[in-house]
Amino acid sequence: AQSVTQLDSQVPVFEEAPVELRCNYSSSVSVYLFWYVQYPNQGLQLLLKYLSGSTLVKGINGFEAEFNKSQTSFHLRKPSVHISDTAEYFCAVSWGSNYKLTFGKGTLLTVNP
Amino acid sequence: DVKVTQSSRYLVKRTGEKVFLECVQDMDHENMFWYRQDPGLGLRLIYFSYDVKMKEKGDIPEGYSVSREKKERFSLILESASTNQTSMYLCASSSYRRSVEERGYGYTFGSGTRLTVV
Incomplete structure (x- = not known):
């Protein structure tokens, strides 16, 4: 089965530091990739997406x-x-023509002063 | 501004009650989804619908049913609420188009309904 793995469940960082949140998926055949952000007590918002073309989004x-x-x-x-x-x-x-999205389990980013 | 609206932000129900969670979208999207979100488990798909009166089970359909009588509305029904259904419920919609660019907007989510069953 196709799967999405977010390697870190929690990432604490200090303000103004750089951060990387990791995501791996199970198959590279014709994928469409998304990152969503969820602020406390809100729904998910689209942060960015990769459909095709430049690999840096x-x-x-x-x-x-x-x-x-x-x-x-x-x-x-x-x-x-x-x-x-x-x-x-x-x-x-999302893989190929499948319009369903498979989500990772999420990474909680906490930025400390 | 286009959006997905969930009728309640917070809901408290008693064990055994029949519970209806409503979701409405104004984007003329074909696909609609219901997820539940629990700490450490991420988003788990309960049911989805790709057309009016059409529905398919997701990963965790047990204890739930859905209704889609109109394109813009997708209801999640808890037939007999139980305490293990206490969770955040998220509704989402998306467009099913042949063009990658049209599909590339991904999902639009509602703000969620936090359901507590006591």
Whole structure:
């Protein structure tokens, strides 16, 4: 079965430090990749997506992610985080013509002053 | 602004009650989904629907049913609520189009309903 793995359930960092949230998936055949963010007591918002083309994707709030087909990874990065980035982040994958998304279990990013 | 609206943000129900969670979208999307979210377990798909009156079971359908009589509305029904159904419930919708770019908006989520069964 196809799966999405977020390697870290919690990532604590200090403000203005860089951060990387890791995501791996089970198969590289024709994938579409997404990162969502969930702030406390809210639904999920789309942060960025990879459909095709350039492997480096830029999203909102200064986040970016890189699609690596050989390593079946789609890691999320930000060079300098803010307190307001504290949230849970979900990686999601859609394979081929399947319109369903499979989600990772989430990574809780906590930015400390 | 397009959106997915869930009728209640917080809900408290008693064990054994029949519970209805409502979700409405205004984007003319074909697909609608119900997830539950629990700490450490991420999002788990309960049911989804790809057209009016069509439904398919997700990963954890036991204890739930759904109804989709109109394209814009997708209801989740807890036939007899139990304490292990205390959770955050998220509704989402998406478009089913042949173009990758059209499909590439992914899902649009509602704000969630936090259900407590006592």
